[in-house]
Each structure stands twice: as C-alpha cells, then as structure tokens.
Amino acid sequence: xxxxxxxxxxxxxxxxxxxxxxxTEKGGVCRLALSDLDRQGRDLxxxxxxxxxCTITIDRVGNxxxxxxxxxxxxxxxxxGSHLDSQPTGGRFDGAYGVLAGLEVIRTMxxxxxxxxxxxxxxxxxxxxxxxxxxAMMGSGAFIGEFSLxxxxxxxxxxxxxxxxxxxxRIGYDGDAWLGDRPIGAYFEAHIEQxxxxxxxxxxxxxxxxxxxxxxxxxxxxxxxxxxxxxxxxLRKDALVAASRMIQAVHQIGHRYPPYACATVGFIESSPNxxxxxxxxxxxxIDLRHPEDEILTRMNDDxxxxxxxIAEDAGCIVDIRDFWEFPATLFxxxxxxxxxxxxxxxxxxxxxxxxxxxxxxxxxxxxAPTGMIFIPCEDGISHNETENATPEDCAAGAQVLFMAMLxxxxx
Amino acid sequence: xxxxxxxxxxxxxxxxxxxxxxxTEKGGVCRLALSDLDRQGRDLxxxxxxxxxCTITIDRVGNxxxxxxxxxxxxxxxxxGSHLDSQPTGGRFDGAYGVLAGLEVIRTMxxxxxxxxxxxxxxxxxxxxxxxxxxAMMGSGAFIGEFSLxxxxxxxxxxxxxxxxxxxxRIGYDGDAWLGDRPIGAYFEAHIEQxxxxxxxxxxxxxxxxxxxxxxxxxxxxxxxxxxxxxxxxLRKDALVAASRMIQAVHQIGHRYPPYACATVGFIESSPNxxxxxxxxxxxxIDLRHPEDEILTRMNDDxxxxxxxIAEDAGCIVDIRDFWEFPATLFxxxxxxxxxxxxxxxxxxxxxxxxxxxxxxxxxxxxAPTGMIFIPCEDGISHNETENATPEDCAAGAQVLFMAMLxxxxx
Numbered sequence: 001x002x003x004x005x006x007x008x009x010x011x012x013x014x015x016x017x018x019x020x021x022x023x024t025e026k027g028g029v030c031r032l033a034l035s036d037l038d039r040q041g042r043d044l045x046x047x048x049x050x051x052x053x054c055t056i057t058i059d060r061v062g063n064x065x066x067x068x069x070x071x072x073x074x075x076x077x078x079x080x081g082s083h084l085d086s087q088p089t090g091g092r093f094d095g096a097y098g099v100l101a102g103l104e105v106i107r108t109m110x111x112x113x114x115x116x117x118x119x120x121x122x123x124x125x126x127x128x129x130x131x132x133x134x135x136a137m138m139g140s141g142a143f144i145g146e147f148s149l150x151x152x153x154x155x156x157x158x159x160x161x162x163x164x165x166x167x168x169x170r171i172g173y174d175g176d177a178w179l180g181d182r183p184i185g186a187y188f189e190a191h192i193e194q195x196x197x198x199x200x201x202x203x204x205x206x207x208x209x210x211x212x213x214x215x216x217x218x219x220x221x222x223x224x225x226x227x228x229x230x231x232x233x234x235l236r237k238d239a240l241v242a243a244s245r246m247i248q249a250v251h252q253i254g255h256r257y258p259p260y261a262c263a264t265v266g267f268i269e270s271s272p273n274x275x276x277x278x279x280x281x282x283x284x285x286i287d288l289r290h291p292e293d294e295i296l297t298r299m300n301d302d303x304x305x306x307x308x309x310i311a312e313d314a315g316c317i318v319d320i321r322d323f324w325e326f327p328a329t330l331f332x333x334x335x336x337x338x339x340x341x342x343x344x345x346x347x348x349x350x351x352x353x354x355x356x357x358x359x360x361x362x363x364x365x366x367x368a369p370t371g372m373i374f375i376p377c378e379d380g381i382s383h384n385e386t387e388n389a390t391p392e393d394c395a396a397g398a399q400v401l402f403m404a405m406l407x408x409x410x411x
Numbered sequence: 412x413x414x415x416x417x418x419x420x421x422x423x424x425x426x427x428x429x430x431x432x433x434x435t436e437k438g439g440v441c442r443l444a445l446s447d448l449d450r451q452g453r454d455l456x457x458x459x460x461x462x463x464x465c466t467i468t469i470d471r472v473g474n475x476x477x478x479x480x481x482x483x484x485x486x487x488x489x490x491x492g493s494h495l496d497s498q499p500t501g502g503r504f505d506g507a508y509g510v511l512a513g514l515e516v517i518r519t520m521x522x523x524x525x526x527x528x529x530x531x532x533x534x535x536x537x538x539x540x541x542x543x544x545x546x547a548m549m550g551s552g553a554f555i556g557e558f559s560l561x562x563x564x565x566x567x568x569x570x571x572x573x574x575x576x577x578x579x580x581r582i583g584y585d586g587d588a589w590l591g592d593r594p595i596g597a598y599f600e601a602h603i604e605q606x607x608x609x610x611x612x613x614x615x616x617x618x619x620x621x622x623x624x625x626x627x628x629x630x631x632x633x634x635x636x637x638x639x640x641x642x643x644x645x646l647r648k649d650a651l652v653a654a655s656r657m658i659q660a661v662h663q664i665g666h667r668y669p670p671y672a673c674a675t676v677g678f679i680e681s682s683p684n685x686x687x688x689x690x691x692x693x694x695x696x697i698d699l700r701h702p703e704d705e706i707l708t709r710m711n712d713d714x715x716x717x718x719x720x721i722a723e724d725a726g727c728i729v730d731i732r733d734f735w736e737f738p739a740t741l742f743x744x745x746x747x748x749x750x751x752x753x754x755x756x757x758x759x760x761x762x763x764x765x766x767x768x769x770x771x772x773x774x775x776x777x778x779a780p781t782g783m784i785f786i787p788c789e790d791g792i793s794h795n796e797t798e799n800a801t802p803e804d805c806a807a808g809a810q811v812l813f814m815a816m817l818x819x820x821x822x
Contacts, residue, residue, distance in 0.1 A: 088683040089636060089691070131685040195641030212640060216686065225500055225795040228675035228698045229623060230606030230767030233665045235791070240676055241662045244655030251652045254644045264639035265651055266686045268679065272499040274542040275627065275677045275696045276769075277794040280500065285686045287639045356641030358687075380646070383688040384636040 004346075005112065006402050008395025011104040015394065018044060018084075018100065019092035028385020029092055033085035033127035033138075034062070034164065039171035041084040045099060045124060052106050054122075058175025061142045061152050062126040062168050065182070068106050070119040070409060076185040078116070078409040079368075080105065080401060081123030083139070083360060087131050091387020093192045093377065093394075099124055101190040101398040105405055116409035118185050125360040126173075132157050133164050135216060135324035140360035142179055144367045146326075149179060158267070184368035186335055186408045189361040190397045191372060192389050196380025197353060204396045205343040206353035206374030209336050211362045212260070213296050213328035217286040219246065219307065223316040225272060225280030240270050240279035242314035249306040250286055253299055261299060262289040262356060291328050291354050329362045335371030335404070342403035348396050373400050415757075416523065417813050419806025422515040426805065429455060429495075429511065430503035439796020440503055444496035444538035444549075445473070445575065450582035452495040456510060456535060463517050465533070469586025472553045472563050473537040473579050476593070479517050481530040481820060487594040489527070489820040490779075491516065491812060492534030493602060494550070494771065498542050502798020504603045504788065504805075510535055512601040512809040516816055527820035529596050536771040537584075543568055544575050546627060546735035551771035553590055555778045557737075560590060569678070595779035597746055597819045600772040601808045602783060603800050607791025608764060615807045616754040617764035617785030620747050622773045623671070624707050624739035628697040630657065630718065634727040636683060636691030651681050651690035653725035660717040661697055664710055672710060673700040673767060702739050702765050740773045746782030746815075753814035759807050784811050 021040045022031035031037040042064060046056055049066035057065040067077065082098025102122035109120065125143070130136025133155040141147045153165035168174045193199075198206050223239035247265045254263030268284040286303060290296045304320055311318035336352075343350035353374055355362075361372050375397040378388035432451045433442035442448040453475060457467055460477035468476040478488065493509025513533035520531065536554070541547025544566040552558045564576035579585045604610075609617050634650035658676045665674030679695040697714060701707045715731055722729035747763075754761035764785055766773075772783050786808040789799035 087685050087688055089688075094638075129685075130687065131683075134686055136687060193641060194638040196643070196646060214640075224792070226792050227505075227605040227768055227794040228677055229625070229673060229700050229769065230604065230793075231673070231791065232606070232670060233662075233673060234669075235607065238662065238675070240679065241658060244658040247652060247655040248659070251644075251649065258645075259643060262640060262642070262644060264649070264687070264689055266639055266688050266690060267684050268651065268681050269684075270679050272542075272794075273678050273680075274498050274540070274794070275545055276541060276547060276675070276698050277498055277500075277677050278675055279677060280795065287687055289640050357638055358640065380642065381635070381637050382641075383638040383683075383685070384691065 004395065004399055006104050006108045006395060006398045008391055010107065011100060011394055011398050012391040014100045014103065015092060015096060018096050022086065024385050026385040028387065029086045029090050030088055031084065031086040032088065032132040033129060034167035034171055038085055042124065042173060045084065048103055049122065052103065052110055054106065057177050058173060059177035060149055060175060060179055061139050062173035062175060063139045063143055064124040066122045068109065068120045070116045072117055073119055075118035076183040077119040077121040078185045078405050079121045079123055079187045080189060080405060081125065082189055082191060083125045083128030085127055085129050087129055087383045089385050091382055091384060093387055093389050094194065094382050095128055097192055097394060098190045101401050104398045105402045108402055117411060118409040120405060120409055128360055134158055137358055137360055137363055140363040144363045145180055146363060187361060187364045187368050187370045188335065188401055188404050189359055189372045190401045191359060191374055192377040192382060193374040194357050194377060194382035198374060198376035199380060201351060202349065203351045204348040204375065204393055205350040205400055207336060207340045207343060207350055208355050208372035208374055209331055209352050210291055211329040211355040211359065212289040212291050213293050214326055214358055215288045215296055215300055216324040218321045218323045219284050219286060220319045221282045221311060221316050223280055226278045228276040228278055231278060236278055237315040238278050239282045239316055242311055242316040243282035243284055245310045246307045249310060250303060253302045257290065257295050257299065260291050261295065263299065289356060293327050326362065329365050331365060331371050332369035335369050338404045338407050339371045339373055339400060342400040345403065346399055373397050415806065415810055417515050417519045417806060417809045419802055421518065422511060422805055422809050423802040425511045425514065426503060426507060429507050433497065435796050437796040439798065440497045440501050441499055442495065442497040443499065443543040444540060445578035445582055449496055453535065453584060456495065459514055460533065463521055465517065468588050469584060470588035471560055471586060471590055472550050473584040473586065474550045474554055475535040477533045479520065479531045481527045483528055484530055486529035487596040488530040488532040489596045489816050490532045490534055490598045491600060491816060492536065493600055494536045494539030496538055496540050498540055498794045500796050502793055502795060504798055504800050505605065505793050506539055508603055508805060509601045512812050515809045516813045519813055528822060529820045531816060531820055539771055545569055548769055548771055548774055551774040555774050556591055557774060598772060598775045598779050598781045599746065599812055599815050600770055600783045601812045602770060602785060603788040603793060604785040605768050605788060605793035609785060609787035610791060612762060613760065614762045615759040615786065615804055616761040616811055618747060618751045618754060618761055619766050619783035619785055620742055620763050621702055622740040622766040622770065623700040623702050624704050625737055625769055626699045626707055626711055627735040629732045629734045630695050630697060631730045632693045632722060632727050634691055637689045639687040639689055642689060647689055648726040649689050650693045650727055653722055653727040654693035654695055656721045657718045660721060661714060664713045668701065668706050668710065671702050672706065674710065700767060704738050737773065740776050742776060742782050743780035746780050749815045749818050750782045750784055750811060753811040756814065757810055784808050
C-alpha cells in the first residue's frame with residue numbers, strides 16, 4: 001500500500017493518551033457519559049483541536065463541533081466524528097478512534113497546508129453508548145430531532161437516577177448552540193468493526209453500506225415474593241425463574257434467523273434480590289437487530305408470543321414495552337463510493353460490510369449524505385476492556401477518511 | 412377455647428405500632444438490619460421492656476436481652492424471642508411477632524403478679540434475615556459460637572459494601588456483654604409459619620418438631636463481554652444465558668425431591684449490566700433446603716453436576732462456592748412436649764410440623780433445650796409486604812408461649 005499521508009504514529013499516541021482517562025486495570029476504559037472522566041476526555045479533545053487551529057461550538061445537549069475553516073465558509077461543512085463516552089467496561093477504540101481519526105485528518109491538512117473549499121468539522125456526539133442514560137445515540141438523535149431537548153434533559157441515570165440535564169451542566173458542557181441549526185455537506189464516521197468479519201477475511205477496510213435496524217424493549221415480569229424455605233415448589237410464582245426462561249427464548253430467537261439476527265438481554269434487575277426470598281419481580285431489557293425490517297418484525301412477534309406464553313405457564317404477569325427502535329439504514333451511495341475508491345486507491349484490502357452496531361452515523365444519515373469506514377478489531381471483540389486494534393489498521397482507516405473528506409470538501 | 416390470659420388486644424396493638432417503623436406503601440415493612448429503622452425498632456422495644464420492669468443487656472453483636480427476674484436469679488433464664496430486622500420487602504409479623512409475643516408473656520406475668528423461679532428473658536437477635544449482611548441468623552450464630560466476632564464485624568452490606576461493625580456502632584447497639592457468656596434454661600420461639608400448611612388444615616398451633624437443613628451457595632459464571640450488535644450468535648459466550656439455564660436447573664432440582672425440597676435463586680447481579688453489551692459475568696446465589704441431610708447432599712451433587720455441564724456447553728466458566736450450611740435440626744423432646752401440652756390444654760387445634768425456614772431457634776438448639784410455636788399466616792405468604800396473620804392466631808400463639816414458659820420457669 002502507498003500514499004499514506006496521515007501520521008499513524010501521532011494518531012496512535014493520541015488514542016493512547018486519551019485512553020488514560022478512565023483507564024481500567026484490565027487495559028480498558030470506563031468513561032461513562034457526563035461523568036467527570038467524560039469531561040476530562042472532552043477537555044483534552046478541545047485542547048488538541050484549538051492547538052490545531054479549530055474553533056469550537058457546543059450545542060444544547062453537549063455535542064462538540066471543532067471547525068477548520070474552508071475557502072468558502074458559507075458552504076455546509078464536511079463532517080466526521082464519533083463519541084468519547086464508553087461502556088462501563090469498555091475499550092480504548094470504540095468511539096474514541098473515530099473522533100481522533102477526524103482530528104488526525106485536520107492535523108494532516110494543516111501539515112500539508114491544504115485549503116479545502118468547504119469547512120471541515122470533527123464532532124463529538126454526547127452519550128452514544130446509552131449505557132448510563134438510555135437509549136443510545138442520544139446526542140446525534142437530539143441533533144436530528146429524533147428526541148426532543150426536554151426528553152433528553154430529563155433522562156435519568158439507569159442506576160443512580162441522576163438527571164441528564166443536571167449532569168451536563170455539572171461537567172460544564174451545556175452549550176448554547178441550537179439543535180439542528182447546522183447543515184452538513186456530508187458525514188463520514190470511522191469506527192472499529194466491533195465484529196469478527198474483517199479480521200476473519202483479512203481485510204483492512206470495511207466499506208459500510210448499511211446498518212442493522214434495532215428494536216429495544218423493557219420487560220417486567222411480576223410473580224409473587226415468598227419465603228424461600230417454607231414455600232412448596234408447586235405453589236411458587238418465581239419471577240426470576242420465569243425471566244430466565246424468557247432469556248433462553250430471546251437467545252433462541254437470535255439463533256432462529258441466521259446469519260444476521262442478534263438478540264441480547266444485557267440488563268437485568270431482580271427484586272427484592274434477597275438470598276432467601278423468592279423473587280417477586282424482574283426487570284430486563286431486550287436488544288434485537290437485523291438488516292431487514294421484515295425479519296425484525298418477525299423477531300418482535302416471536303419475542304412477544306414466547307414471553308407471554310412463558311409468563312402464563314409460570315403463573316406470572318409480563319409487561320413488554322417498546323423502548324426504542326430505528327429501521328435498517330442504507331448509507332448514501334455517493335459517500336459509499338468515495339470510501340470504496342479511497343480504499344482502492346490506497347491499495348488496502350477491503351470489502352463491503354453492514355454494521356451490526358448502531359452508530360451516530362445512522363441518525364446523521366437521515367439529514368445528510370453519510371458513509372462509514374470500518375477497521376478490524378482483535379477477535380471481533382468490543383464493549384470489553386480487552387478491545388484492541390493495530391496501529392497500522394488505525395492509520396489505514398484514518399487515511400481512507402482523509403481521502404474521502406478531501407474529496408468531498410474540495411472542488 | 413378457653414384460659415386465654417394473655418392480652419390479645421395489647422399484643423396486636425404493639426405489633427401494629429412496631430410495624431409503623433419502616434412501614435411500606437403496600438402495607439409491609441422494610442427494616443433492614445442495622446439501619447436507622449432497625450435502631451428505631453430496637454429503641455421502642457427497649458422502652459416497652461423497661462416500662463415492664465425489665466433490665467437490658469446488649470452483647471457485642473447487638474443482641475438485646477430483656478430480663479424479668481425470678482425468685483432465684485442464679486438459675487439460667489427461660490428465654491424467648493426472635494428478631495426485629497426484615498426483608499427489603501418484608502411483612503409485619505416475621506420476627507416482630509415472636510419478640511412481641513415474648514413481651515406479652517412478661518406483661519401478662521406482671522398483670523398476674525406471677526413470680527417465676529427462674530428469670531424470664533426476651534431476646535432480640537441481630538440480623539436474622541441475612542438480607543443486608545449474609546448469611547442469615549448472624550446474631551444467634553455468633554452467640555453460640557458458629558461465627559467468630561471478627562467474622563461478623565467484618566461482614567459487608569451485599570449492595571453498598573458498608574461494614575457490619577461500623578453500622579452496629581453507628582446505630583449505638585455495639586454492647587459490651589461477651590458472646591456466649593449466658594447459660595439458657597430453655598428457649599422457645601413463636602413465629603408465623605411462613606408456609607401454607609396450618610391454614611390449609613385449619614390448625615391454630617404448629618408444634619415444631621424439626622427444622623430443615625440448608626445449604627447456601629455463591630455462583631459466578633464467567634463468559635465474554637462483547638457488543639450486542641455485531642457479535643454473531645454462534646460466537647457468543649453470554650454469561651447471563653448460561654446463568655439463566657442454571658437457574659432453570661436449580662428450580663427443577665427443587666421439584667425433583669417432593670414434597671419437602673426447596674431450591675431458590677434469590678439474588679442475581681449481571682456485569683457490566685448494559686443494554687447493548689453481552690453479559691460477561693453473572694453472580695447469583697442458591698438456597699437448598701430439605702429435612703433430610705442425605706437428600707440435601709443429593710441436591711448439592713445435582714446442582715454442581717448440572718451447572719458445570721451447562722457452563723461447558725455455553726463456553727463459560729462456573730465457580731460454585733459453599734457459602735453457608737447447617738444440618739437439619741430436631742428440637743428438644745421436652746420442649747416440644749410442653750408446647751404440645753399447652754396447645755391441648757388451651758383447646759386450640761394443633762399439629763406437629765417441621766420448619767422450612769431457618770430461625771434463630773435452630774442455632775440456640777445447639778446450646779439449650781429449644782422448642783418453637785407456629786401460627787398460621789394468610790395464604791402461607793411471608794417475605795412479602797402482604798404477609799398477614801389474624802389477631803386471634805397471634806393471641807393463641809402468645810398464650811401457648813406463656814404456658815410453656817411458665818411451665819419451664821416455675822417449680
């Protein structure tokens with residue numbers, strides 16, 4: 001491969017420096033949205049952007065836009081970015097890589113004294129993970145109008161109950177730019193694949209053509225609390241026993257529509273959660289994904305039918321609520337093309353790929369031409385402290401991002 | 412029935428007044444061990460006992476002994492009591508009934524100006540529930556030497572990590588009486604049945620002849636955290652899916668040895684507990700009970716075999732630790748006899764019964780002649796805010812307790 005103009009070492013050093021903020025003992029990152037550590041990550045990003053000559057704008061939900069001016073600053077910017085928040089036991093690359101690859105594009109343009117026609121921007125979207133405040137992709141969703149400002153501001157920490165708006169203010173990122181008041185010429189997002197396909201097929205670049213549709217549910221199973229000692233087995237209405245059968249059913253539904261379907265129970269809370277009391281109620285979440293909306297609908301029907309049947313059989317009541325959904329997304333053909341051409345011209349091995357994960361790009365695609373660039377991650381693992389990627393692959397993704405953004409921002 | 416000398420109205424009013432401390436909206440009680448509410452309950456009990464002329468002793472783990480002197484105060488006391496702590500969503504009778512029935516015995520002796528030969532004591536055992544600090548029956552266990560003082564003092568709140576010794580001191584119940592330095596002439600404990608048998612058979616008094624053996628375990632299942640979107644179903648090592656199969660297996664083992672076997676998973680925590688991450692590890696507890704130790708051993712073997720097999724099948728690792736156990740208990744023949752005779756003489760319907768639950772009486776039985784008295788509870792439900800018993804049954808149990816204690820403390 002040739003034509004590497006981005007500085008892979010500088011990019012890698014920035015990724016490693018950022019990863020120290022919230023670093024965990026096992027080599028991962030815990031930098032929950034709107035925590036003190038999130039603030040530290042944001043502060044470092046802004047310092048680097050200012051050093052690179054960018055101007056900073058922060059909007060009402062805390063999304064940060066770092067702008068490198070173009071010859072014609074009235075043109076809508078060519079934007080890239082991702083997020084800086086992480087899962088509770090997250091890795092060093094998910095989100096951070098896309099933000100810093102964008103910064104590396106700007107640094108490279110500075111090194112090469114490139115003047116683009118349109119401005120170039122790097123964005124940090126607030127709370128992409130949805131782990132502390134649910135649902136996910138909240139900053140980009142608010143930006144495009146999927147969530148109202150009020151709705152976002154009143155979201156509560158899933159564990160402590162702290163309020164989004166209070167926490168945003170506390171860390172000093174309650175900006176004054178209005179939401180959606182920012183036309184975008186095109187949007188590209190670089191990201192680790194978070195799956196095993198590129199690594200398995202030894203491809204360096206994933207040209208992302210589509211993203212899975214997703215449906216999220218909140219499920220409450222109600223049985224009857226009773227003493228674990230003197231309550232005969234046949235008389236029990238054990239909500240955890242019923243919920244555990246439902247978790248099995250959800251898992252089997254994921255297996256029922258291969259190879260793309262995914263079905264996950266990621267969060268569970270049992271009440272009263274006491275060792276010698278039969279659980280009286282259990283709350284858990286379901287995450288269903290598939291690239292075809294029709295199959296997602298079948299998975300939805302299966303989940304509802306089977307959970308209802310299990311609850312009846314166990315003498316329990318189940319309440320299944322739609323929590324969040326978005327349909328499968330096809331990315332913009334011209335953006336996909338410019339990414340594919342950049343990969344080809346750079347001599348990287350590549351393949352078209354679909355995204356199993358949601359990304360901010362999925363929301364941005366509703367308001368601007370959008371494309372994504374994937375790079376491999378070790379063993380396909382992410383949302384894990386052992387998440388890993390190579391310096392070479394990180395540089396390759398940034399190079400493709402640079403070429404795609406240069407193409408769209410110039411001439 | 413006849414011969415009712417205890418004051419059922421006074422007993423009922425005391426139960427209702429105590430139940431206001433930690434009262435929940437659904438009519439139950441949340442009065443966790445060593446909480447501020449536990450302190451308030453203890454303070455009220457001590458005030459009532461002092462009003463009844465008792466002297467108070469508190470030992471190093473916070474057990475409270477309220478003593479009514481006998482003619483010969485050098486005789487070991489005839490003791491009764493139970494506990495004032497509750498489950499997180501507990502009821503008004505579990506524990507509190509036994510303590511207040513004991514207080515009613517003393518009040519009745521005062522009313523009738525009875526002088527017993529041996530002193531009479533009412534005890535409040537610390538942390539019987541084991542819900543906040545595990546295991547259960549900690550105060551009585553420390554009293555008889557089953558747990559060391561150091562071990563108890565260093566126990567941590569299952570959720571917050573607060574330390575037992577710190578919390579005991581904070582609520583002002585770190586007494587100075589040495590553990591075990593208190594011979595007991597005989598011990599009786601009155602309690603709601605916490606099961607459906609007496610109600611089903613329309614019996615007022617359960618003469619408790621034995622208590623189930625119990626084995627408690629802590630289980631950790633380790634899989635692999637990964638992103639819920641792009642991780643294909645066949646590559647997952649989902650710790651919660653594996654744990655939910657184990658929960659099914661435990662439940663089936665409970666059904667395998669009818670009618671006495673009980674098997675319960677009461678506590679579960681999943682990590683990282685994020686909606687869009689495949690769970691990497693799950694911790695849960697198992698509670699096995701049976702009146703025959705031989706069958707308990709078979710249940711133990713089944714649990715270990717099946718959880719190990721499930722873990723292997725799911726690509727996970729399981730660690731099953733013995734956490735606590737005690738063998739089945741036969742109560743003292745002479746104490747059982749005096750309870751049975753008191754029920755007969757009072758004209759109450761009665762039956763012999765075994766206890767499915769653990770009680771402080773099970774530990775006390777190792778150091779003193781011990782008996783228990785059960786009364787029915789509505790629908791057999793306890794460890795539940797709807798736990799209920801009738802004023803008539805409460806009075807009947809207190810009457811039998813009075814007669815048994817009078818018998819043992821006199822001539």
